[in-house]
Amino acid sequence: MSEIESNKNQVTYAAAGVDIEEGARAVDAIRAHVKSTYRPEVVGDIGGFGGLFSIAKAKGMEDPLLVSGTDGVGTKLKIAQLIDKHDTVGIDLVAMCVNDILACGAEPLFFLDYIAVGKLESEAVAQIVGGIAEGCRQSGCSLIGGEMAEHPGVMDPKDYDLSGFCVGIVDRPKMLDPESVKKGDVLVGLASSGLHSNGFSLARKVCLEGKTLEEVTKPLDALDGLGVAEALLTPTRLYVKAVHAVLDACPGAVHALAHITGGGITENLNRALNDSVDAVVEIGTWPVLPVIRYTCEAANLPEDEALKTFNMGIGLVLIVDAGSVDSVRAAAESAGDTTYVIGEIDEGEGIVRYKNSGSLFD
Numbered sequence: 001m002s003e004i005e006s007n008k009n010q011v012t013y014a015a016a017g018v019d020i021e022e023g024a025r026a027v028d029a030i031r032a033h034v035k036s037t038y039r040p041e042v043v044g045d046i047g048g049f050g051g052l053f054s055i056a057k058a059k060g061m062e063d064p065l066l067v068s069g070t071d072g073v074g075t076k077l078k079i080a081q082l083i084d085k086h087d088t089v090g091i092d093l094v095a096m097c098v099n100d101i102l103a104c105g106a107e108p109l110f111f112l113d114y115i116a117v118g119k120l121e122s123e124a125v126a127q128i129v130g131g132i133a134e135g136c137r138q139s140g141c142s143l144i145g146g147e148m149a150e151h152p153g154v155m156d157p158k159d160y161d162l163s164g165f166c167v168g169i170v171d172r173p174k175m176l177d178p179e180s181v182k183k184g185d186v187l188v189g190l191a192s193s194g195l196h197s198n199g200f201s202l203a204r205k206v207c208l209e210g211k212t213l214e215e216v217t218k219p220l221d222a223l224d225g226l227g228v229a230e231a232l233l234t235p236t237r238l239y240v241k242a243v244h245a246v247l248d249a250c251p252g253a254v255h256a257l258a259h260i261t262g263g264g265i266t267e268n269l270n271r272a273l274n275d276s277v278d279a280v281v282e283i284g285t286w287p288v289l290p291v292i293r294y295t296c297e298a299a300n301l302p303e304d305e306a307l308k309t310f311n312m313g314i315g316l317v318l319i320v321d322a323g324s325v326d327s328v329r330a331a332a333e334s335a336g337d338t339t340y341v342i343g344e345i346d347e348g349e350g351i352v353r354y355k356n357s358g359s360l361f362d
Helices: 020-035 056-060 076-083 089-104 122-139 200-207 213-217 228-232 240-249 290-299 303-307 322-334
Strands: 064-072 107-117 142-150 160-171 186-191 254-259 277-282 314-320 339-347 352-355
Touching: 020 122, 020 142, 064 089, 076 089, 076 160, 076 200, 076 213, 076 228, 089 107, 089 122, 089 160, 089 240, 089 254, 089 314, 107 122, 107 240, 122 142, 122 160, 122 240, 186 322, 200 228, 200 290, 213 228, 228 290, 240 254, 240 314, 240 322, 314 322, 314 339, 322 339
Parallel strands: 107 142, 277 352
Antiparallel strands: 064 160, 107 160, 186 314, 186 339, 254 314, 277 339
């Protein structure tokens, strides 16, 4: 008998830190959340080796294109872990992916998630997936698959990370295209809900680092009665309903779209421009949200840095034909979003310029 065969100190998978039974309980706990997102195109049920989704919708399109996007939530997760609140970060995960694929006018179809945890706890996972399901419901896409991976010895027991992947569809003739942007077009900004999911390494450093749990959860007048941690944790706004309300009600009115994420207005709006135009943004035409103002003041952040770090209260920008501004705003607001006219398109070289510089925090 070999030395290995004679070794009576058996080590099971559970003893190594991976609890398969808790994983099964987690799957049971999320089943209702997942099924609540299903569109008619979903084939099968949770638990298969692959998610199935019918693309019969493409039959009615002239030249259908699949559009994909992937992203994570980043260090915002550390705030959720700090105050033990896990039911909103899943919304952030979906929003960061589906808001991106809106940039070409795509309709999100389905979503998959990946959850890596140090120690699997079915209740906490159910909260996270509940948030992902809420994000999917808000954006009209189906959660058709995912993975929960337990990483003992690699991650701390209470630590977790999220990533996601979505697929949408757009008909090529109706696709939004920066080449369509022209001088005289108008910038219509859609309000953000807060910092969304970008700039959190800076936000955590200046707002949370060195403070006690009591200090970061204490209600503050400057944050409309929220604690700073809760205010920072406000989930990312989903713009699917508003954008598609506009595209349906105002065909051809929107020439391009920019999702304002990491890099702020300065380094995202330019991605919706061609090389012959500039976006001229008029500072002061929209309000800076309390949590963004609080974070910028805590960081003593100058205006130019703020505009290329945070969304500053504008989560999405539509570049719109000048004659359609009122109808575009009406359609977006009918879907529940707040809009602002924040500037216009001028001749240029594909960059973002600002009017009224120095007045952002007035």
